[in-house]
Amino acid sequence: MSVLLLADHDRGELAPATARLVAAAGGLGPVDLLVVADDPAPIAAAAATLAGVRKVLAVQGPTTAEALANTLERCAKGYQSVSASASSTGKDVIPRLAAKLDIMPVTDIVAIAGPNRFVRPIYAGNALETLTDPQPLHLLTFRASAFRPVAGGNAAPIESLDFSIASAAKLLAAHRTQTDTPDLATAQIVIGGGVSVGSAEGFQLIEKLGKTLGAAVGATRAAVDAGYAPNDWQIGQTGKIIAPDLYIAIGISGALQHLAGIQGARKIFAINTDPEAPLVKLADLALIGDLFEIVPQLIAELDRLSLASRTG
Amino acid sequence: MKILVAVKRVVDHNVRIRVRLDGSGVETTGVRMSMNPFCKHAVEAAVQLAESGQAREIVVVSIGPRPANDVILTALAMGAHRGILLETDAPLETLAIAKLLAKLVEEEHPDLVLLGKQAVDDDSNHVGQMLAALTDRPQATFASQIERVGAALEVTREVDYGRETLSLPLPAVVTADLRLNTPRNATLPMVMKARSKPLVVRSAADFGVDLAPRLQIENISPPPERVAGRSVASLAEFAAAIAAEVNEMEAL
Numbered sequence A: 001m002s003v004l005l006l007a008d009h010d011r012g013e014l015a016p017a018t019a020r021l022v023a024a025a026g027g028l029g030p031v032d033l034l035v036v037a038d039d040p041a042p043i044a045a046a047a048a049t050l051a052g053v054r055k056v057l058a059v060q061g062p063t064t065a066e067a068l069a070n071t072l073e074r075c076a077k078g079y080q081s082v083s084a085s086a087s088s089t090g091k092d093v094i095p096r097l098a099a100k101l102d103i104m105p106v107t108d109i110v111a112i113a114g115p116n117r118f119v120r121p122i123y124a125g126n127a128l129e130t131l132t133d134p135q136p137l138h139l140l141t142f143r144a145s146a147f148r149p150v151a152g153g154n155a156a157p158i159e160s161l162d163f164s165i166a167s168a169a170k171l172l173a174a175h176r177t178q179t180d181t182p183d184l185a186t187a188q189i190v191i192g193g194g195v196s197v198g199s200a201e202g203f204q205l206i207e208k209l210g211k212t213l214g215a216a217v218g219a220t221r222a223a224v225d226a227g228y229a230p231n232d233w234q235i236g237q238t239g240k241i242i243a244p245d246l247y248i249a250i251g252i253s254g255a256l257q258h259l260a261g262i263q264g265a266r267k268i269f270a271i272n273t274d275p276e277a278p279l280v281k282l283a284d285l286a287l288i289g290d291l292f293e294i295v296p297q298l299i300a301e302l303d304r305l306s307l308a309s310r311t312g
Numbered sequence B: 001m002k003i004l005v006a007v008k009r010v011v012d013h014n015v016r017i018r019v020r021l022d023g024s025g026v027e028t029t030g031v032r033m034s035m036n037p038f039c040k041h042a043v044e045a046a047v048q049l050a051e052s053g054q055a056r057e058i059v060v061v062s063i064g065p066r067p068a069n070d071v072i073l074t075a076l077a078m079g080a081h082r083g084i085l086l087e088t089d090a091p092l093e094t095l096a097i098a099k100l101l102a103k104l105v106e107e108e109h110p111d112l113v114l115l116g117k118q119a120v121d122d123d124s125n126h127v128g129q130m131l132a133a134l135t136d137r138p139q140a141t142f143a144s145q146i147e148r149v150g151a152a153l154e155v156t157r158e159v160d161y162g163r164e165t166l167s168l169p170l171p172a173v174v175t176a177d178l179r180l181n182t183p184r185n186a187t188l189p190m191v192m193k194a195r196s197k198p199l200v201v202r203s204a205a206d207f208g209v210d211l212a213p214r215l216q217i218e219n220i221s222p223p224p225e226r227v228a229g230r231s232v233a234s235l236a237e238f239a240a241a242i243a244a245e246v247n248e249m250e251a252l
């Protein structure tokens, strides 16, 4: 089964999660990556290095859902699957394309159980659905965090396609969060802050701990709703899904909808005043106490430890 | 402007669900049901547009078994004008739902269709996008702000890199995210008033749409359980454990 996979990108760079998606799609058959962007060349060049990519298709054009669905439709001929990341782009595009092609899509796939058998979470990850897709064309989205990335070192051929794609919807403005922390979806360590962090300044403390560990920073919906953290930091059922080696949850109760986003974490550590908080109960390791006392001391202690290990 | 809002009845989001032991699904009998939270935000957005004089009529539709009338009544109590239930006892796939809604769009000619971005039971996040395709309308999913500007809408969407603003010519399809607004609670007088608003029940089977499922669900299982951990007494111990994890990562 050959797969056409839509590549995500931002600010002219290929999304770091793409290596994981190539791994996921590669479980079905040979993978061709499609890059649609104002300036697709540098993104396509990066995509061509991913191991297992057969070729890269580069199209210059707009990236609204309509435009991407139309572009994918034009390129879909000959493929048995058209796939994307379960990112905000993939979620926007794949169902639209599916309805155009009269196909029922399978989305948020976390495991491939056979050539057309897939596993996807439902009910905020509190149940897993295993299903067979007998349709002739499979329209899929994969959760990047559930798959191990492929290596680099490839030099797949790049084909530029030229056609004009219309879109009634127009992008007026992009509002980006200014941050130099690593990508949440692929980070090895993530620090999460809850509403009890109390303010945007409080989140600077969380970010400082993040810097100490080279970690990405996330937040609960309650913290985002309160305006303490930007919306793209939200982890959970309606936010980002993370799968780091270590998640440190600070002042987070552990609501079902938050847990939905962290089930893939290998280790979970928690800091909370409440020993009965669901997240504390679930954590591999918990420290009970006030985050405002603990976090500054923790930063100092970690600085000391890494200094010690460097000199020692 | 005329608005069609689609709402879904789901297991209440506060319920801790139980997966049936035989793998046949999630237990829904005797479980509290309510309107999908995202749909509530869609209804609230429509009502706010009507209150500011930008929408003239709000039609609310639900597809499901007879008790789904309850969530239509909730929407009517919040301020929608009339309701339609497309009755079916079969669990329908999102594609069939979108096709039924497309038929209703053909009949009702709404300028705007508002939906929740996803339902908290199947977590699909499909229907708005599918309906937009089937009716050949532009879409704005995951909306956190909707503004009418002449014959167009300006919609701010929550996306992975932050937010973005789209301009959509009407007619269009918009799906609601949680930060779009704060849904009102229907007071008792509002609920009483809702009972006198028109609500028609039609059979989903009467629309000439193929409702048969495409996918074969084999099994629903609980997720793997995490083993319970422990609490440490000192910050030094906690810090050392973090350092040990980091060292292990670097060693790999």
Ligand SMILES: Cc1cc2nc3c(=O)[nH]c(=O)nc-3n(C[C@H](O)[C@H](O)[C@H](O)COP(=O)(O)OP(=O)(O)OC[C@H]3O[C@@H](n4cnc5c(N)ncnc54)[C@H](O)[C@@H]3O)c2cc1C
Pocket (backbone or CB within 6 Å): A193, A194, A195, A196, A219, A220, A221, A222, A223, A234, A235, A236, A237, A238, A239, A250, A251, A252, A253, A254, A255, A256, A257, A258, A271, A272, A273, A274, A277, A289, A290, A291, A292, B013, B037, B038, B120
């Ligand atoms: C449809 C729907 C979707 C949702 N999606 C998401 C989602 O994607 N992501 C998400 O996160 N939530 C989501 N939610 C919200 C979720 O239900 C919770 O409300 C939210 O996760 C709670 O955030 P919190 O842990 O920061 O706050 P709270 O639940 O208020 O918890 C605060 C915690 O901080 C602790 N605490 C207080 N003071 C201190 C201190 N000084 N030091 C240390 N600890 C302290 C308390 O003991 C408590 O455990 C969703 C809800 C709905 C209805």
